[in-house]
Amino acid sequence: MERNHLPRHLVLQRQSLFDQGLLDEQFIQLEELQDDANPNFVEEVVTSYYQNTSTLIVIIEQALGTSPLDFNKLDGYMYQLKGSSSSFGAKKVKADCTLFREYCKAGNVEGCMRTFQQLKKEYASLKRKLEAYFQLARQARVTGTASRPK
Amino acid sequence: MSFSAPSMENGFSSPRNESFPAGLRVLVVDDDPTWLKILEKMLKKCSYEVTTCGLAREALKLLRERKDGYDIVISDVNMPDMDGFKLLEHVGLEMDLPVLMMSVDGETSRVMKGVQHGACDYLLKPIRMKELRNIWQHVFRKKIHEIRDIESHDSYDGIQISRNGSELSDDGHMFCGEDLAYVKKRKDFENKHDDIGDHSSTKKHRVVWSVDLHQKFVKAVNQIGFDSKYEVGPKKILDLMNVPWLTRENVASHLQKYRLYLSRLQKENDLKASLGGIKLSDLPSKDPAGSFGLQSSINGNQNDVPNGRYQFSGDNFFAQDVDSKNHEGDLKRVVSETKRTLTADLPDPQDMRTQMSFDHSFGSLDSEVNFAAIPAPYSWSKAPENQFKEEHKPLLQLEDGFSQLPPSGIHNHIQIDDPLQSASSITSGLSMTGREICGPEKIKPLYPQYSSNHMSILSPKESAFDSFPVQSKSQMVKHQSFEPISTAISSMKPQGFNLSCITDFESCQRNLISATDSTFEPFNEDLTVCWLEGDCHSMNFGLPNVEFTDYIDPGFIAEFPIYLCDTLTSDTECPFDPPEYSIVDQGLFLS
Numbered sequence: 123m124e125r126n127h128l129p130r131h132l133v134l135q136r137q138s139l140f141d142q143g144l145l146d147e148q149f150i151q152l153e154e155l156q157d158d159a160n161p162n163f164v165e166e167v168v169t170s171y172y173q174n175t176s177t178l179i180v181i182i183e184q185a186l187g188t189s190p191l192d193f194n195k196l197d198g199y200m201y202q203l204k205g206s207s208s209s210f211g212a213k214k215v216k217a218d219c220t221l222f223r224e225y226c227k228a229g230n231v232e233g234c235m236r237t238f239q240q241l242k243k244e245y246a247s248l249k250r251k252l253e254a255y256f257q258l259a260r261q262a263r264v265t266g267t268a269s270r271p272k
Numbered sequence: 273m274s275f276s277a278p279s280m281e282n283g284f285s286s287p288r289n290e291s292f293p294a295g296l297r298v299l300v301v302d303d304d305p306t307w308l309k310i311l312e313k314m315l316k317k318c319s320y321e322v323t324t325c326g327l328a329r330e331a332l333k334l335l336r337e338r339k340d341g342y343d344i345v346i347s348d349v350n351m352p353d354m355d356g357f358k359l360l361e362h363v364g365l366e367m368d369l370p371v372l373m374m375s376v377d378g379e380t381s382r383v384m385k386g387v388q389h390g391a392c393d394y395l396l397k398p399i400r401m402k403e404l405r406n407i408w409q410h411v412f413r414k415k416i417h418e419i420r421d422i423e424s425h426d427s428y429d430g431i432q433i434s435r436n437g438s439e440l441s442d443d444g445h446m447f448c449g450e451d452l453a454y455v456k457k458r459k460d461f462e463n464k465h466d467d468i469g470d471h472s473s474t475k476k477h478r479v480v481w482s483v484d485l486h487q488k489f490v491k492a493v494n495q496i497g498f499d500s501k502y503e504v505g506p507k508k509i510l511d512l513m514n515v516p517w518l519t520r521e522n523v524a525s526h527l528q529k530y531r532l533y534l535s536r537l538q539k540e541n542d543l544k545a546s547l548g549g550i551k552l553s554d555l556p557s558k559d560p561a562g563s564f565g566l567q568s569s570i571n572g573n574q575n576d577v578p579n580g581r582y583q584f585s586g587d588n589f590f591a592q593d594v595d596s597k598n599h600e601g602d603l604k605r606v607v608s609e610t611k612r613t614l615t616a617d618l619p620d621p622q623d624m625r626t627q628m629s630f631d632h633s634f635g636s637l638d639s640e641v642n643f644a645a646i647p648a649p650y651s652w653s654k655a656p657e658n659q660f661k662e663e664h665k666p667l668l669q670l671e672d673g674f675s676q677l678p679p680s681g682i683h684n685h686i687q688i689d690d691p692l693q694s695a696s697s698i699t700s701g702l703s704m705t706g707r708e709i710c711g712p713e714k715i716k717p718l719y720p721q722y723s724s725n726h727m728s729i730l731s732p733k734e735s736a737f738d739s740f741p742v743q744s745k746s747q748m749v750k751h752q753s754f755e756p757i758s759t760a761i762s763s764m765k766p767q768g769f770n771l772s773c774i775t776d777f778e779s780c781q782r783n784l785i786s787a788t789d790s791t792f793e794p795f796n797e798d799l800t801v802c803w804l805e806g807d808c809h810s811m812n813f814g815l816p817n818v819e820f821t822d823y824i825d826p827g828f829i830a831e832f833p834i835y836l837c838d839t840l841t842s843d844t845e846c847p848f849d850p851p852e853y854s855i856v857d858q859g860l861f862l863s
Contacts, residue, residue, distance in 0.1 A: 147398075148398040148400075151398070151400055151401060152310065154401070155310075155313050155314060155317060155401075160313065163313065166309070167306060167309060167310060170305060170306045170309055171306045174304070174305055174306055201350065201376065201377065202304070202350070204376050205304055205307070205348075205350075205375075205376035205397055206304050206306050206307070208376050208397045208398040209304070209306045209307050209310055209397070209398060210306070210310075211398065
């Protein structure tokens with residue numbers, strides 16, 4: 123669905139995700155890939171992301187529970203998470219990953235712990251917001267097709 | 273995964289020709305399913321034909337199954353089953369395809385590493401559409417270069433191995449249209465027969481280095497090194513290979529890759545060596561594909577090799593960094609590398625590949641790569657493709673210098689604590705043994721693993737320990753091609769190396785030497801045992817019988833650091849502790 127055809131509230135909602143710094147340019151790239159063949163492409167990507175990274179989050183959490191911390195391993199996990207998060211433009215989550223890796227390099231346990239908590243929150247919050255957004259978008263698509271010029 | 277539709281299979285006027293870069297066949301390798309999904313979509317939007325893959329191994333398999341089935345490969349740097357850089361090397365060596373690396377990490381060192389390993393480009397994630405739109409330029413560039421090569425070389429029109437409308441032709445002709453105008457005169461462009469190799473005709477299609485071809489290449493290299501002790505140059509190799517449709521450029525570029533490969537293997541070996549006593553069993557067979565043709569079988573087998581520590585790093589051949597291989601310089605390097613690789617542990621499976629190190633001709637290595645043509649005496653028999661040419665010559669290379677190979681060179685435990693860490697390379701060489709030697713399918717004959725050579729070398733009949741260190745070094749240097757002596761050690765499968773000198777090094781030597789005609793009898797595991805265990809003494813590298821004399825340049829020996837001796841002595845297994853490393857290094861001196 124073309125953005126310019128999105129109902130106003132959806133447009134605003136979408137914009138606010140960007141304004142809050144939750145999403146970046148990559149999200150737009152994905153939106154541009156959407157077409158008739160894959161009208162829900164972005165949603166599919168995000169869903170795939172959350173499915174594939176949920177285990178990773180658990181693993182990281184467990185790793186953070188061990189002592190002493192294996193920074194190398196943690197860095198590796200975060201590298202993966204960062205890569206994945208960059209796929210659809212999860213800006214804040216990605217930034218948290220980077221920060222976490224910095225703390226890993228510095229061997230800062232406290233920093234790692236703190237950053238991970240922050241990351242988890244962002245990760246969950248983004249998921250909620252995007253789910254809500256996509257749902258609205260789908261609805262708008264359904265109701266809007268009749269009135270949209272082809 | 274979608275396989276590219278054979279639009280190109282139509283041969284002539286395939287739409288691809290006209291619409292390049294549309295229809296570009298891309299293989300995407302990434303362990304992140306989210307990214308795979310996105311990249312697939314993006315590439316499809318570019319009108320490319322996309323195949324996705326979540327594992328590096330899988331990717332290699334696909335590439336090998338359909339040589340010329342893809343135009344370009346895009347891979348993430350971080351793959352769970354194989355280092356992205358390794359994959360990169362493999363692809364470069366075996367398929368000569370442009371490879372782009374991807375990563376979320378843009379650190380300069382990483383990027384540089386990518387370039388060093390031959391990446392055509394390094395993309396940072398998140399990847400944008402516009403970046404992907406332009407990837408065709410890498411394919412195009414390669415083609416252009418090939419064409420130019422042909423042009424300037426006067427390649428033979430040769431026997432065109434036409435593939436009749438195979439994808440090759442399509443591929444090859446992709447953009448050639450105008451550019452190839454001048455090529456046309458060579459062959460008629462319309463032929464669309466794209467030969468398997470580069471034919472001077474029409475557009476020079478990328479040469480696909482099949483296992484057989486590579487084998488020939490390795491054999492030629494070894495032979496040259498063997499005979500001349502130096503001067504391993506593309507032209508000579510080409511002549512020896514006797515493949516009409518192959519051009520000097522093809523060989524030259526392949527040679528370069530080979531060196532890179534060996535060099536990398538060498539490094540890995542070194543790394544392994546430094547790990548100290550890598551047990552065979554530890555060898556991760558991550559890389560089944562075995563670089564350069566050594567298929568993973570080697571790796572797999574590694575585990576079986578009980579002592580397979582001797583890793584003759586076939587890689588030694590490439591051991592030297594690709595750039596500059598000046599023999600002299602290389603030699604030194606090799607030496608040092610050899611040392612490292614001495615850790616007879618089986619270096620990672622990749623190393624196994626390297627085991628094909630060639631013994632470099634010890635002669636004055638000049639700028640050309642001097643593959644110490646110690647022909648791999650053994651033919652990896654099984655190796656599906658006769659991987660190691662059975663030239664047993666490698667042993668010969670040892671010349672006098674080598675005769676002193678540290679007796680227990682082949683210990684698989686070559687735990688070289690010190691510089692010989694390069695044992696890793698050795699190990700790699702050795703590692704080849706078990707499996708590699710056996711020539712299991714995996715090992716591509718790429719480099720006649722000198723392991724056999726080394727074996728003989730290593731199995732000094734005499735315990736010439738004193739000279740040992742030095743010689744081993746020289747051996748190493750020269751031999752570079754450690755053949756996976758270890759293979760002999762462990763899984764000596766009836767392949768090639770007949771290191772069945774089981775408890776007798778001499779016999780091993782004999783075997784090795786006789787291996788030349790690929791009559792390697794299967795290495796007996798015993799062999800390895802003997803190597804390792806304590807028959808080391810016989811292993812002294814003083815291969816007296818090895819006719820290395822011709823090849824070994826005494827000068828080299830001098831170069832070998834004495835430290836080899838040190839490590840040797842540390843070997844508990846053998847009184848002599850043959851410098852395992854020697855084996856390893858052998859392969860390295862690629863020059």
